[in-house]
Amino acid sequence: MTPLLQVKNIRKFYGARIGCKDVTFDLYPGEVMGIVGESGSGKSTLLNSLAGHLAPDCGEVIFDTRADGPVDTVTMSEPERRMLSRTDWAFVHQHARDGLRMSVSAGGNIGERLMAVGGRHYGSIRERAADWLARVEISENRIDDRPSAFSGGMQQRLQIARNLVTGPRLVFMDEPTGGLDVSVQARLLDLLRGLVREMGLSAIIVTHDLAVVRLLADRLMVMKDGCVLETGLTDQVLDDPQHGYTQLLVSSVLHV
Amino acid sequence: MSDYNFAYLDEQTKRMIRRAILKGLAVPGYQVPFASREMPMPYGWGTGGVQVSAATLTPDDTLKVIDQGADDTTNAVSIRKFFEKTAGIATTERTARASVIQTRHRIPEAELTEDQILVYQVPIPEPLRFLEPRETETRKMHALEEYGLMHVKLYEDISQHGAIATAYAYPVKVEGRYVMDPSPIPKFDNPKMEMAAIQLFGAGREQRIYALPPYTQVVSLDFEDHPFEASKADHPCDLCGAEDSYLDEVILDDAGGRMFVCSDTDYCRSRREAGHSGRLGGEAA
Ligand SMILES: [Zn+2]
Numbered sequence: 156m157t158p159l160l161q162v163k164n165i166r167k168f169y170g171a172r173i174g175c176k177d178v179t180f181d182l183y184p185g186e187v188m189g190i191v192g193e194s195g196s197g198k199s200t201l202l203n204s205l206a207g208h209l210a211p212d213c214g215e216v217i218f219d220t221r222a223d224g225p226v227d228t229v230t231m232s233e234p235e236r237r238m239l240s241r242t243d244w245a246f247v248h249q250h251a252r253d254g255l256r257m258s259v260s261a262g263g264n265i266g267e268r269l270m271a272v273g274g275r276h277y278g279s280i281r282e283r284a285a286d287w288l289a290r291v292e293i294s295e296n297r298i299d300d301r302p303s304a305f306s307g308g309m310q311q312r313l314q315i316a317r318n319l320v321t322g323p324r325l326v327f328m329d330e331p332t333g334g335l336d337v338s339v340q341a342r343l344l345d346l347l348r349g350l351v352r353e354m355g356l357s358a359i360i361v362t363h364d365l366a367v368v369r370l371l372a373d374r375l376m377v378m379k380d381g382c383v384l385e386t387g388l389t390d391q392v393l394d395d396p397q398h399g400y401t402q403l404l405v406s407s408v409l410h411v
Numbered sequence: 412m413s414d415y416n417f418a419y420l421d422e423q424t425k426r427m428i429r430r431a432i433l434k435g436l437a438v439p440g441y442q443v444p445f446a447s448r449e450m451p452m453p454y455g456w457g458t459g460g461v462q463v464s465a466a467t468l469t470p471d472d473t474l475k476v477i478d479q480g481a482d483d484t485t486n487a488v489s490i491r492k493f494f495e496k497t498a499g500i501a502t503t504e505r506t507a508r509a510s511v512i513q514t515r516h517r518i519p520e521a522e523l524t525e526d527q528i529l530v531y532q533v534p535i536p537e538p539l540r541f542l543e544p545r546e547t548e549t550r551k552m553h554a555l556e557e558y559g560l561m562h563v564k565l566y567e568d569i570s571q572h573g574a575i576a577t578a579y580a581y582p583v584k585v586e587g588r589y590v591m592d593p594s595p596i597p598k599f600d601n602p603k604m605e606m607a608a609i610q611l612f613g614a615g616r617e618q619r620i621y622a623l624p625p626y627t628q629v630v631s632l633d634f635e636d637h638p639f640e641a642s643k644a645d646h647p648c649d650l651c652g653a654e655d656s657y658l659d660e661v662i663l664d665d666a667g668g669r670m671f672v673c674s675d676t677d678y679c680r681s682r683r684e685a686g687h688s689g690r691l692g693g694e695a696a
Contacts (some may be wrong), residue, residue, distance in 0.1 A: 161469065237557065272559070276635045277635075
């Protein structure tokens with residue numbers, strides 16, 4: 156099977172300061188990769204380099220495109236990369252307001268990607284927006300409300316709906332449950348797990364919260380100081396960490 | 412008149428503006444940056460249009476200036492006087508006699524010809540502005556033809572009002588390429604933009620010029636199930652009886668009396684001079 160994403164030797168420095176270096180992994184269709192580490196570990200730099208928000212200093216991010224098969228997204232043209240990022244890719248930000256248009260209704264937020272790829276029938280755009288609201292457990296009668304009237308958890312679910320409406324194959328998530336109350340987090344995780352399974356999504360999830368990866372990720376990558384320390388199946392890494400740092404990480408969580 | 416260079420601006424500045432105009436004509440609908448000059452009038456008064464007119468006018472031109480369709484508003488009168496004084500050119504209120512027409516908020520009703528130039532005063536040239544305030548991003552969206560946001564705006568309109576409520580500055584797509592703000596003309600005027608005359612748009616404060624060459628394709632954005640409509644008040648003009656012109660509603664008295672009259676004052680007068688008359692044509696004219 157061709158990997159959906161092949162990450163090869165990604166390196167990103169900020170001047171002399173290391174962002175991340177020599178990161179290499181494959182992601183297969185339907186697989187969820189968790190990237191854990193403390194803040195400053197380089198996990199967000201890596202995610203943004205993979206998603207095309209940052210230009211890596213070197214390395215390849217090869218995506219198996221529908222039309223042309225595997226293509227390096229680092230060197231593809233900007234229009235192609237932007238097209239990819241609103242069709243087959245999705246990006247869920249930690250802060251919903253970074254991923255939503257706060258002055259646009261919930262329906263408009265969900266419909267934007269449809270309209271961006273040529274949707275020109277109001278009725279069917281609205282129908283799909285309503286359908287997606289339901290799928291993220293937001294009442295359809297909130298379709299004309301602005302996200303500013305929503306709770307934090309609802310905003311995050313709306314952001315997810317807005318991203319998934321075009322049926323992307325790869326979702327990047329940056330601390331998707333960060334900043335939410337614990338009970339709200341649990342519901343969101345449940346929802347994400349359901350959507351990932353149902354849609355057969357591939358995802359790369361960056362988080363400092365091991366509970367998130369325990370629930371969502373098939374595989375795990377542990378980062379520190381810009382480098383990957385350990386990779387493996389999630390349960391293996393969490394239950395039998397090999398690297399000293401991972402052992403610390405796991406035990407500190409257990410004591411929370 | 413000898414106190415000023417012809418049409419107030421120095422020749423260097425006019426050349427710079429003409430280059431922007433030519434570039435605009437070469438790339439219809441594309442917003443060309445230009446170094447807007449201070450003009451002896453406030454920005455809200457159409458300094459962008461005035462600079463474009465100044466760079467366009469020649470001593471042989473005849474200028475008409477309209478504001479909301481009328482030649483006699485303060486704004487229109489002062490711009491007309493400005494060019495009478497600084498350029499010594501002839502002015503007119505007759506659409507057909509003008510070679511350059513500067514306008515705010517309307518396109519004349521009379522069909523314009525290949526010998527004419529229509530100059531629009533533009534307050535906000537960027538149609539994507541209200542949804543995407545970052546200029547770096549809107550430029551990129553234009554460059555890459557990423558115009559989904561325009562339909563988000565129309566979607567919001569329909570979801571809130573049941574129909575596309577945008578009545579002015581209704582966005583258009585030019586030659587299947589650039590999305591353009593036609594300035595705050597009523598959407599009734601949008602179909603007229605496919606015309607024989609050259610159309611130039613000047614935004615002073617925002618320092619942008621854009622243009623439509625003659626016979627350029629200009630399509631108003633819409634949805635398949637909510638098609639564009641060039642609507643107007645469903646009424647004939649009470650003075651000249653015209654059924655095809657854009658109307659202003661005028662309140663006549665405290666008792667709720669009102670009348671509809673052509674917003675294009677020259678069109679209305681020309682029709683009445685030709686013998687046409689509306690409901691109140693006898694008395695009010
Ligand atoms: Zn009339």
